[in-house]
Every structure is written in structure tokens, then in C-alpha cells.
Amino acid sequence: MATTTELPIPQPPTHLFTGNLPDTDPSHMLRSYQTLTTHYGPIFALDMVRTRVVYIGSQSLATSLCDESRFTKTVAGALLQVRNLTGPGLFTAHSWEKEWALAHTLLMPAFGPLAVRRMFPDMLDVAGQMLARWQRFGPEAEIDVSDAFTRLTLDTIALCAFGYRFNSFYREGMHPFVTAALDALLESGRRAGRTGLETRVRRWAGERYERDIEFCWGVCDELVRERKERGRADGEGEQDLLGIMLGARDERGEGMSDELVRYEMLTFLIAGHDTTGGLLGFTFLMMLKHPRVLHLAQQEVDEIVGDGPLSVNHLDKLKYIEAVLRETIRLHPTVPNIGLHTKSGEDELIGGGKYRIKAKDTAILGISAIHRDPAVWGEDANEFRPERMLNGGFEALPPHSWKPFGNGVRSCIGRGFAWQEATMAVALILQRFQVEMADPSYEMNIRQTLTIKPVGWNIKVRLRSGRGLYSGLLTTEPSVVNGTPAKAASQKPQTATGLAPLAIFYGSNQGTCKSFAETLQNSASSHGFSATVGTLDSATEHVPKDRPVVFITPSYEGQPPDNGRKFVTWLEKIQSEGVPMQGVKYAVFGCGNPDWVNTYHRIPRLVDESLWKTGAARLCPMGLGNAAGDIVGAFDEFSELLWQTLSRSAGETSIRKEELKVEMSVDRPEMLGEKEMTLGTVRQHTQLADTSVGPEKKLMDVELPKDAMYQAGDYLVVLPTNHRHAVQRVLARFELPVDALIKLSGTKKSFLPHDRTEYAFSLLAAYVEIGTPISRKQVEFLASQTTDPKQKAELERLGGSVYESAVLSKRASIIDLLEQFPACELSFAAFLDMLQPMKPRQYSIASSPLVSAPGTATILYDVLTAPSLYNHSTPFHGVASSYLSNALAGGKIHAYIRPTATNFRLPIDPATPIIMICAGTGLAPMRAFIQERAAIAQAQPNLKLGAALLYFGCRDPNKDYICRSELEAWQRAGVVSLRPTFSRKPKESGGFKYVSDRLEAEKGEVVELFRQGAKVFLCGSASKLAKSINELLERTVMEHRQVGVEEAREWLAKQKADRYVSDVYG
Template structure:
């Protein structure tokens, strides 16, 4: 798990939120020198030894836990050599996590272990030069991309353990501490030094591991003894030093062998230390410091990982329901195939079980800090820089104010479904805190998840002794003592099951997996960095477009287009940086949240004004103008904060409204960007032209290639709920989700659509292609155009599933078409490319490139150039219109060995309520029909069809309030009823279980066109109103019910404003779903009018400020363009 003593904070993985925000703490405005402060509780001292008698030298942390139970969340100990203040709750620890006021201190056991690891990373003092050199050079080497490349080596070692367990048979008792130590030791040896300890090939533990264990035990003892006691144990010290010299020799021999036989092809930590030069000091690692860093990695890289894995298996074996959920998830994600690195993020329950283990009782029990200057904590306790402030992590991780009244229960579920994201900062600290937090977090988490997945895929695990009671073994860390398990092969898993190719893969310098751009020589190209943030794929596609074009301008993107979160504390200064990002309801995209938070945090401190000095950048933003108040908020924020932190803007930011011309503004911006990038990089070579290459061949036999890596849902039903007439046809589709897939009301189902068949055939006909033709795409970095297997892909699949066909052509694309046309077509196309005609004839009428190619047959655009013009086909997102709380299992599972929870998981159903978009084409209204890409695909599905989909959690608070008694005001129109139906199903289920008195008032404003034709779910709404679940208010814009209201819902809201004011004053949450341009705007405007009427003195400006504030959590909209 890497070092138990801190270092650089590792950023969160793809779907995790690292809670490293700095607490806003200040020292009270008092005369600190004369301030006495409140007394800190302390056990009575004894002569000469102070409070040392309170500490068990063999289990010191157990003593700290007991003292916390007696003395509370803060107490102090006089340990003769040092004064220790122990903190055991979140409030105090959160304050001391403030990096401005506090920092790591090396005392106690950490200082004692310096006898072995000296000035290695986790025991070096903050002012030692060696720490800075190691910090700057080694942190990137343990970053997520580097750790990802360690996957083959980890699988190699993991497979050795699996085979060992399998060959010993089902009656063999496995000592978890021993075998997980072997595993972790071999993993760090192979991944960091390309060295094999071969721990699984010896009967006894390897000498290095034995010696290390003895040294850590002795160092722990000596840290909690007086100098006199230590002097009397000179024989123990001699034995410890003999062990240390023996281990140093192993490290020195590894270095000597590498120097004698250099391995430039190996991308490991040892090569970094031998070859890296610190950019600040210009120095490298000395041989002596390399020895100490190696010792550090071997200590930190094995002990905590081994302990965590042992605790994981103990906890799961004590909680069979959680264990079965692990099995179910592994079966759902892996099935019978070998584990691949891409599978790791999908194992969400395993990840939660690991994190909950680290909370419940992890291997690191204490971390220590001290104040940079005398200060006050908790508003009344005075602490000085000499005081060691020790975090009792068990107290922190079991604080009921953070973790709830069930904090002493092992529940991985608490960290799922938004639980992790809702945690307050600094409440989960198994990897330390601040700049000295654990450098190896990525390595640890990947190693542990791999171990869990491979064991659960192959074996049934059980306690060797069902009566075992947890015993703790304490050295530098803690772990279960004498925990033994047995494993037996699961049915159908032979001795080589799911190993795939586990032979040691050659360790080579990393490649980015992007094919070369044609035949361009990249040896003289200047580097460029491209980062993106986005959920839909549009921004990534823009980045890949830049990567493809860069070599023609003398530039290269040596790393693939990376997410913005990869740039946290790692914004390059040696090359220009291009950032392409969108907003998500005014918030950062999923893969840019850490980056934006990092910028905001750093920019809040004026001392960081030069943090990004030397960075040269430009920003491009994507957004939808229908979200007027948050339009381009994130790209503008990033642009401003980068400059505020000292970065130099190379080129003015560009922006695109994705509801209009999605390509043109980017192309225009790119045209001005490249000259600035060339100038900044010193490129003088002439600009070259290039084009995408597409090779077409005939297949031996038609074959289907894998689509998007999403799960397969099964359609149970697909019915019309409102006929086409006053509006589009409306349907309800019920989808059976795969086992283990969960959602809650307010979440989305994201589907992978298919372009309408007739549109695809139009493309093939225009270019003279057969549907079964195979294409091989090269000369581009656009991943969506390539086969997943690396070979050819059928042209029909490529056009059906990979590219957007209906987007309006851009002005630049039209100019390209004109240049490739002849006769009268040239002049007509050039006219369409002018600003006036383009807006009126192309954008307004949604003329696609395909439409133009058909209208101007003289154009000789190559197929490859056409593909290069098309944006990737983005997944479509639909609000789920059902609640899992309200449904009975749809398809009960009859598989043997399943728990009730597993059976329910296999049968959970998600319902979608959607419009089928079909209307005369705007470009050719008399001859062509426009069909929505996603809705036409959904409407074509019949029961039994497979649907590529996945659940996306809503990040906004678009859910019912946690307390059912909190009032709710819901507003929707048309199929915007989808999430409201889910909410009402949930309220109905709660009322049925607890009684209707358990619900607070709810009113639902629903807009339709015609009472008789498109009043969706009329009977259900009437029944829920009868049950007291909701009060329904309907507005019909064309034909109301007899005596009903004709108009729109905003008019009803205004009419009911006095009632709604009362609900809102009682804490009501407003939930809105519908068109951003219509319902979203009209509802917001009505709320502003109501507030202005109530507070006339504040005017419109005051009302808008109020609504902006309410949109943080009490006025929540899910609106679409």
C-alpha cells in the first residue's frame, strides 16, 4: 500500500472524489504568547517516566485507543522524549489538516526507524534537500498512468499466489499475513526495481522480509522506551543493526547489477532514481540515498498493503452479505474472462469494501503533525511547534458526527451511491494528509483490487477457524495476527481459469497507444500537451483533432489527450498547454472536478500568484446557451484562474454553443491557435498538409465488432403511452439491468444510440460503399474512428455507431466542399459559407454535410475526409422514470447459491419515458424525414432486445430530500415527467411502508398539450393523489380537461404562489425537469417574480442573487435543450 507515513497526496481515481480540501481555519485574535488556554486532559504522570507507563511497548496504539475512550477527543501524554497530544475526532483533526498552519513531524516510531531508512521519503525531515529531490522526481513515477503500466507485473505475481493456493488444495490453511506479505513484497520488488524476490517459491519467508519484520518491531519498542532502557538493550540493538546491514546489501546489490547491466528499456522506479535530474537543484540521487529510498519502498510498499488485504478478507468473511456482493460484482464484470486493467474501475463494490476496510480498521493507526508556530486549536487549546499532534485514525474514522450512528458497523454501502462524495473534507485519512501523504496510493489500490478480483473469481473463501476472534499484530503498522483462511475452487474454474497470458511481459518505455500520423517524421517535432474535461466525448474529440493536426504544424502530443484531472499539480511548463472543457449544469465535468477544485483552492491564496508561472496555455470551452446562468462557466473559470496563478495565455479562449454549429467555432479557433503554438515552441518549419487515410477491403465473412464498453440491458417491454398527434409519439421502455447495477430516483440511464438505417445507407450510397465493406482508419488520433481490436471495422458499423451524421456542416467544411466541386456548385457552396447565408440556410435548417453532398453531386470529397469532418456519436442520457424502491423483482433469479440481495440485483428494472423524434426534415421538408438518433433506436427495440447502456449518477442534488417530511415542489412538462414519476413512486413506497403521515406535502405541476391524448400516467397520478402522496396541478396548452386550466404551468405556479411561499418557508425543495428554453426559463422567471413580490425592496437583482443561491441545493433542475 505504500508508505504508512505520508508523502504527496495521490489524486482520486476515475469515478472517486479525494477529500483533500483545506479547512478554513484561523487562529483566534488573541495575544498568543500570554494566552494560557484550556487545560488538555492528561493521565497522571509518574516520576522519571511521565506517561510512558500508560503505553504498552508491544501494542502502543491499543493504549492510545483505550486512553481516548477514557479522556475523550483530545488528551496529552508526556513520553519523556516528546509531548504528544492525541486527537480523536473529526472537528479537531480537520483543523490540524490545514497545511498553512500545520505540517508533518518525524517523531516517535518514524524517527526510530530512520536508523534503517535514514532520509528516505517518509522519514526525511521537511528541510532536508533529499526530500525535495525525491518529492519532485518520484511523485510522477507513482502517478496513475505509470501504475496502470504496472498491471502486467502485478498480474504476474498475483497469478503465482493463485496457483500456489490452488495447488495446496481446499484443506490447506493459508496464513493471510504471511501470504499477503509475500504478495506485496514481490509486487513492489518487480514493479519498482524489476527484481524478483520469488517469495512464493520458498517454504519459509524470505530472509529480507524476516529481517525487516524484526527491525520494525525493535524500532517500535525503542521509540517508546527511555534512553536508559534503550541503553540496557544493547544486544537487541546489535541484532537490529546486523539485520539492517544485511538488507542494505540487498539494495546495493540490486543497484550494482543494474549499473553493470543497464536496462534503458525498463520503465521502473530504479531507473528513475539512477537517471533522473531534479529540475530545481539540478542534482540526482546519490547511491546512498537510492539505498534508503529502496528501503523505504520495501518497508512502505509491502507492510500496509499486506495488512489491508488481510483486514479486507477478515471483514468480508465476518459479513457474508458483503462477501456475496463482491462475488456478484466480479461475476458481472469479469464472468469467465481474464481480469484486464480496464475492468478495475468497474469493480465499484470491491473498491467500496477496500475503502470501508481502511475506515473500519486500517493498517496505519496514527499519523503525526505539528504546528508551524504557536497557535490555538479547537478554539481553546494552545499548542506549540514542539507538541506532536497525533491523529488517532480509529477515532476519526468512527466519529458518529461524520459516519452516523452505525459508524461501528462494517458497511461498504455507505461509500456508494454518492456516499463517498458527500463526506466532509479530511474525514478519511488512511493514506495520510497534505503534501507528505502516501505517494503509493495508486499502486496500493490497484494491487488490492486485483487481489480481491482474482481470488473471488476463482475461489470460495472461508475461515479456517470459524471461531477465530480478531487479534492485532503491531509493528510499524497493524494487521490481523494468525488469521487463517481456506479456499476451494469454484465450480467450472480449472487450474488455469481466467489467467490469460500471465507470462512476464517485457517492460518497455511507455507508448501512448496512438498510431502515427501518416508517414510524418516526428523526430524534430516540438511537444504539446492537450487536456480535456467532458462527459459526452465532444471535448475529447476536439483534443484528438488537435493531436491529429499537430504534426503538420511541427508539433506533437507525445502523451495521449489526457483528462484535466491528470493535470492536478502537474501542469507542464516545458511545452504549450491546450485545455478543452465543458460545464455540467455549471459544475466541472466528472474528469475535471479535481483540477478545478485544485485551481480554486490555490487561487484563493494570494501567495500562489506565481504557482503556474512558466505555463503557456489556451482554453476552448463547450457549452449550451440554454443554460444561460452557467453558460461556459467552467472554461471561463479555468481560463481566469490559470492567469491568476501566473500562467501566460497564448491565445484568447474560444467557445462553442453545442446547440448550434458544434464544429465551426472550434475550427476557426484552431486556425488562430496553431500559429501561436508554433511561435511559442520556436517552430519555423513550413506547415504541411495531411489527410486521414481509409483503406477499404472486402471481408471474407461479415462480422460484428465490439461496440462501446458498456453493459447490456435487456428490453422487457416497449409500449406507446401517447400517440403521435398533438405532439410526438411518447413511449415507455422497461430495461432489465445487469446483475449488480443499481440506481436511485433522479439518476440517468445513458444509452449508446445507432444512426437510423436509412441515413446510414444514404452515406454508403453517396460514396459507393457496400455495408459489409471493411475499413482500416489510420493517420488520425480520433479513437472513435478506430476498431477496438486494432483491425478493420465494417463500414456499416462505423457509420451506424461511431459518428454523428445530422450535425450542421460548419462554414469551413462548406468551403472545403466548394473547393472540391465543379461548375455552378462552387459558387452556390461558397455563398452558403458566408456568414449571412450560413446562419439562415445551414444552421437554421440543420443542413448536414451529407445533405450538402447529396445536393451538390459534383463535390469529390474523399470518404476519409468526410469521416474526419464528423463528430463522435455521443451517448444519450435519459432520466430514469422508475424507482427501485417501488418495484417487485422483474425476473426472479433461480441460480443456486444466490442470496436474496443477489436475486434482486439481477432483476432490477429501469424505465425510460421518451419522445420519439420524427418530423419533416428542416433541410428538405418535402422529401425527407428527420429521425432522432437515440429515440428512433429505442423505439425500434422489441422485448428481448439488448440495449447498450449504463447508469450515470446525478451529481446535482436532484433527489428527494433525505427526510420524507420535507416539502417538495415538482415541475415538469411532457416526458420531463420521467424523474418526477420516479420520485412519486418512491414517496408512494415510503407511504405504504411507514404510513402517509411519514410524508411531508408535495405538489406536482405538470404541463401537457391535450387532456385526452398526451396526459401521461393520468391514472397513476390520480391514484397517488388519492393516497395523499402528492397534489397534482395540470396545465394543458391546447385542450384541457373540462373545467381545467388552458395554458402553461408557470401560470399555475403564479396562481398558487401564496401556498408555495408557505411550503418554501418550511424548507421545500423545488425539482424541475423539462426544456431549458421553455419550462426551465418560465419556471425560474415565475419564481423570481414571486420573490420580487415578497421582497420588493431587493428588486430584480436581489431576486436573481436569491435564486442563484437556491440553485445550490433547494432549486434543482434537470433541463435539456
């Protein structure tokens, strides 16, 4: 009977005939539930036509559902369809079925602690096969993580439980069993979302489904037949799981039928490998995304295991790795949901009588949501922090807050087996290898069947110094039965005859430093060297001592690039521990933006000083480039000094000259992009502001591919093309027709199409940056190619003392000077060789996925069009903004989602106050945040939102106050408090001209909100808005904390990790 406190369960509006089916994605229910939880809170109902589903996503509500006297596991939806494959196996059986009770009773002892420990040698055997395969493929081979861990866990459960070897590591492809089982699981999921009629109509799918099931059954039946023939089914002596299945009897003398044995074998082969394989995939992905954690885990292995054999006794001592696994499976439980129904067949009230679960409801226990409940895990619930599981933290958790293995009597009986296998695998890999991501920009792509795992990502492994082929293994050689080892890849380096070796390591997020590394590599042979190029992370523990080493790295707001974080963490460690680096000869070139005053060039300086302090020898002084200035010129100067130093040491014994060659062809080329991107479709393109007070401002909605998901705070990265006018200027200067076909050869620049033809227009539009400012060295080179004495002299003057004022400050490009000095006889090949690769641009997303059409992201941008600073008669067009501005509704653009690298995310708890500071199109992420808060407020009317202040700067309230009507509507709804400032009409904004003026006047309110836990967001120009706000905040901290400027800066720097986050641009 309902009480007076009973509340309705929130539910999205239903659709005619289809209920809430359109609100979910059957192929990725986890993602659907996550979106709905953000929108409707920790409990919501869905009308799934055949049944009502109630999703539970908080620890407090989960406590009621985990009461086994009131709720029990339900087998419905996709799980019910999987019974076609596994019957009443342990995972898919109904709790009332006698087969479940029998198997549970007989098989529990097989996974007891002692039994699992006895399986360790077989586990080690299979792991040895995987490690040997990785080592034989070499350090440059890319290893498919999902594939590797699937092979490992399948072979392990098969050998340990059934005494059978799939020999997956001696096959090119996956064992057919895996393919058949996966296809059967996927089809089961699809069938759960179809009507019976639709399933019958899809006869071809049904026939394949039946073939897959019969194949899986046949594998298991053959194993049973072979075991019976060998006479090992008598139930006597020490036996594996299959022996117990065939020989064990319960207290009534009842044993398992051959059919039930088959079902249980399939249950263990599928669930027993898929869950552990997913856990290992998530674990390494999280460690590689958090190099500090990876370093600490590897350090623990070194301290406890060393380079000797790993034993089962070591595993319990690996406390940090245990914490890493616990934290990984908290964030990414491989079985993310559990279905339950009332045990009594009557309605049940949960949450202290607040919510009613009806007898016919399917209650979904959202493990992934419970594991991120801020009431248990805090405001950093979404962060990967293994330390929360240490020093009693795990043991102090409230009941039912960490449930990756299920609930109660229906929880996974193979938990101990999976944990031992995962711990062993992590320890062995870290003991033997340095691991790096093949593509550091990879963002998690989850495949969901009954379980989830990250797919589509690769790693590279490099044998650690002092580690042998069988380090960590008790055996001397991995076992193989009826298997043929995979052919090892040759690792013999290919170098040019007679050239000295040189190693170049770069870090890069946006391609600049990678381009510099390739430029050095291309010119190496002409200076007597054969150069190899790798990422900074690939140098971890492997800085060569037998050759000169060059490090090229940027600094992103004081942080290392994605593919250099592991290396920097390791470098800091060896410096603190005093590890000697004598014998290393190195040089460093760094890039940075001076707008980040306190962290300018922090990472290159750290690399240089760490190596120097540990005994390495500098080849030449560190080179530093300014991303806002002549960065190419700075690199040219560094390169010249480096080559001078290296040439002296090499004796200039082998000098080669290579040139880029251009050939004409009539073959039509295929368009090639610099980076593999997705295609987005422009759905809406709207002008937002009057251009009389500033640049044109536009709003664009972009529909992305189905699997391109984002969160408020993320970026849309766009790969543009040069404006038509810029391309035509180049074609005219070199007298090339638009449809000229070009073939390039003799270059190692990866961003140019090699040995293939390309239309001249496409080549210039898509592959290179035409408008990049010309460097001082390039001006000097143009002068050397000029025949007219007067023009030559003027170019020499421009490349001299007036370069910065006359060329760089006016952002003159190569084509600007070529047009001004027609006597310069620069060839088209030389021109191409001087250009930088086309770089992607990122735009903060201005929409929330809770509100936008599925898969659609909105951006706001300025259209940059003005006379050139160098030649006022020539128009300047912003590369990316003109590319976007010219896109028509229905047209395609090259784009992809990039998650924020900082903590630029709304607080998990909507009651947390936020302070948003922005100007112009810097409104974009703030609009997304406010839009999301409005959606949450509408879906949960009883929820109290925290205060939200928006400080927004523009010029005129009637001309460029973008998105004004919707902002004011949100203010009326109580979602945000608007604090605009108008620089052209300050009287209409309370006398405040700039954002910093108003913020200073209202700092008392801001300080009080910060004391209440508010999070501060800033988006805008680094040189204007960010600088003025930082100066204001420094003064405010000095005043309120009674400290000096250095202490204030140090305090602010600490807040930038979470409480004060910025997204700034030049």
C-alpha cells in the same frame, strides 16, 4: 412482558418455503439492507428460514442494542463459517469462549498508544516501497487502488506484528496468502447461504476450501516455527505481537496454545489488512470525487509537514485528514454490520418498549444505516462533508452514532494501529503526488466479504513539483528482504523528430471536448508540432512552461467536468493566493449551453481569467462554442487562429501532411463500441400517447446486469446507432454496398477503429454522428471540392453571410449538402474525417428500485420523427429515440447507469415536502420519486409523508397525459397532489395553459411549503419550461424578499446546491 406501547416490527411479505431469502442478495447483503431500510424504515424483520433477523438502522434504537448488559455479539451466518479458518480468534470467537478472554487480556497491551507509535518506522518502511513503485511506473501508469492498498496494509501488519516481509511490492501478482484467504472468505459467505446437503454435494468447492484454509494455516505455522528457532519467544524485552503471543502469560500463568496463536495470526493478517485497505480506498475515492476536500487535505500536509520527513509527531496535528477519515468511515464503514443476540437468553424490548427482540433472534446492528441517520447527521447525512467532524462536531455526537470499530468489549483492539497507518498513508501520498482518477466517470463498485471495499478503479499519480523520490520518508531507501524490485516503466516521451512540443488538456463528460482535443492533436504535425493530450486534472500543479498549452473545457450548469474539478479547484486557489504563473503560454476553448444564462461558459472563462491574472500569457483570444449552435464551426475558427499564432512562433519549420486512408479487405471485423458499456435487455415497450397531438411517447423497461444498481434520480445512458435510413443515404452517395469492408489507417481519432476492417454499414451506424449540423468551415471545404461552377458558387454563398439562417438554423448535415450538390467530389475518407464520434444520450430513470423488478430500470422518451428542416422531402429520425423505438422486447441495447451529478435525490426524511415541476417525458424522474414514496407509505403505514405537489404540463388530457391512471391512483392514496395543465384544453385544467401559469397562481402555497423546508425539482426543456420557471421564481423571490433582480438570482443560485435542483435538456 409486552407493554401497551409494543409495536409489530415491519417485515416484507414472506415466500413459501424460502421466507425472505429472495428479498436479499447473499453476495451483497449491505446493498440488500440499504434497499430494505429505504422501504421499511429503521427497523424490520426478515425470515431467513433458519432464524429471524431483525435489522436496526437508527441511532435511537441502536442505543438499546449497544447496552452490553442486555446484548452481546453473536457469531452466526458467514462469520460462523469463517471459524473454519480462524477458529476462536478475536473476531470469530463467541464471547463466552475462554480463548477469547485469554487473547483479549494478553494482546490488548500490544496495541496500546505507545506500542503503536513504536511501530511507525516499520509502517513508513512499507509505505516507502509503495510510493517508490508508483513513482517508478510514471505518471501515465494506471494504479489499481484496491490492489495497491491491499499490498500496503498486508505488508504493514505482517512486518509490524510478526516481523515478516511479504514483499508484495516486489511481486507481479498478489502473494498467494491473499488469494487463498480471500477465496476462503468468499466460500464461507456462500456456505452461509446453502443448506448442509448443498454444501456436501459441492465436493469440488469443499476440497478447494480446505486447501485454501490449510495453505493459510501453513503460512502462519511456518512463521511460528521460524520465530521459535531464532529463540525470540522467551517473553523478555521489547517484542512484537507474535512474541507476545508466544511468550505472554496471564495472571494464572496460562499462555496461548500454538493453535490459538495460528488463529490469532490469521485474524490480524486478514482483518488487520482488509479493513484498513478498504478505508484507504474509500478515502481516496471520496477525496477525488470532492476536489475541494482533496485540496484542503493536501494543503494541510504542506503546512504541517512541508517537504521534509513525516514523523509520528506530525500525525496528531493533521486534524483535517483525521476529519476526512472519520467522515469516510462514517459513510462507508468497512465492517457495515454487527450481529448481536440477547445476553440473558430471554426476550428484550428496545426503543422504549416499542419493539421486541426475541431470544432466538439475530439482531443486526446496521452501522452503515446508523451512520446516515438524519436524526443525528441532518438532511445532508448522505453527503461527504468532513467539516462536520471539526470544531467539536465529532465530540458532540450522541452516543452510538459513530461506531466503525464495533461495540464495547468486542470492538476492534487494533483501532489505533489502523488509524495511525491510514493517516500516515494519506499524508505521504498527498505530500508527494498529485492524484487523479484514471476514469473520472467511475462509480463506486463495492465488493463485500466480511468487510467492504471499492474495487475496479484506478488512479494516476504525478510527482509534485519540488518533491523527490523519498520525500516524507525517514529512510534513504525502502527495505527489501529476498525481494526483487519490479522493473520500472520507461517514461521517456516519444515525440516526432524535429517537431515542437504542444500540450493539450481537456475536460469532458460527454466526449465533445475530448474529440476537439484529439482533432487538435491529429492536425498538430501538419503545423510543426507534436502534441500530447491529457485531462484537465492531470495538469494540476503541472501546467508546462516549456511548451504552448491549450485548455479545452465545457461548463455544465456552471460546474466543471468530472475530470476537471480538481484542476479548477487548484486554479481558484492559486489565483486567490497570487501564485505566479509567468512563463505559461496558453489558449482556451470553451463549450457551453446558452440556456443556462447565468452560468454560460463560466468554467472556460474562469480558466482563462485565472491564468491571465496570475501572469500567464495568452496565445490568442479565448474561443467559445455554443452547444446549441455551430459549435464545430466555432472550434474551427479557434483552431485556425491558434495554428496561425503557433506557426508564427515556431517559424513553420516542419510541416507535415497526414491523411486518413481507406483500404478494402475481406476479413470480418469484430464490433467495437466507443465506450465500454453493459448490455441491457428490453423487457417491456409500451406506447403512452396519441401521436395526433405530438411526438410518439414510449415507456421502456430495461433489465440491467446484476451489479448495475441505481437510485431514483439517476440516468440510464444509452449508446445508440444511427437510423438505417441515414446510413443508407451515405452508402448511396459514395456508391458503397451495405456489406463493403473498410480498413482505416493514418488517423489518431480514438473513436474510429484503427488498422482493422469494419463493415461500412457498421462503421457508419455505430461509430460516427451522421446528422450533426455542418460547420461553416466544412461548407467552405465542400465548396473547394466542387467542380461545377454554379454548385461551387452556391456552396460558397451558403458558407458566407447566410450560413446561420440557411444552414445552421435548419440543422443541415454534411450528407444533406452532399446530396444537394452532386458535383462535390469529396472522398469517403475525407467525409469520415469530418464526422464527430457517436455520443451517448442520457435518460432520466422513471422507476424506483424499491418497486421495479430486480435490476430493471424504466425510461420514458419521445420518438423524434419529422421532415428534415433543411429538405422537407427527407425524413429526420432522432438518433437515440429511433434506436430505442426499434428495440423489441427481449432485444439488447447498449446502456449503463450514471448517477446524478446534481443533488437530484429525494430528501432523506420522507416527511420533507417536495415540489415537482415537469412537462412531457420530463415526468420520468418525478414518476420514480412518487413511486418510491408510495412504496415507503405502503411499507410504513404509520409514517406521515410530507406534502408532494406535481406540476405537469402536456397538450391534451385524453391524448398525452402520460401515466395518468397510476398518477391518479397515487393521488387517491395521498402520496401526491396533481396539478396538471393542458395547453390545448386549458379549460380542463382550471384555465391554466402552461405549468408556469398554474404555478404563479398557486405560488402562495408553494412559498409556504418552501419555508417549511420543501425541495423543488424541475425536469424539462431548458429553453422553454426551465426558462419560464426561472423567470417566475425570480419574480417571486423579488416580491417576497423585497430585493432586486441580481439579488434574487444570487439567492436562487444558492438554493440550487440543494433546495432547487433541475434536470434540463435542449
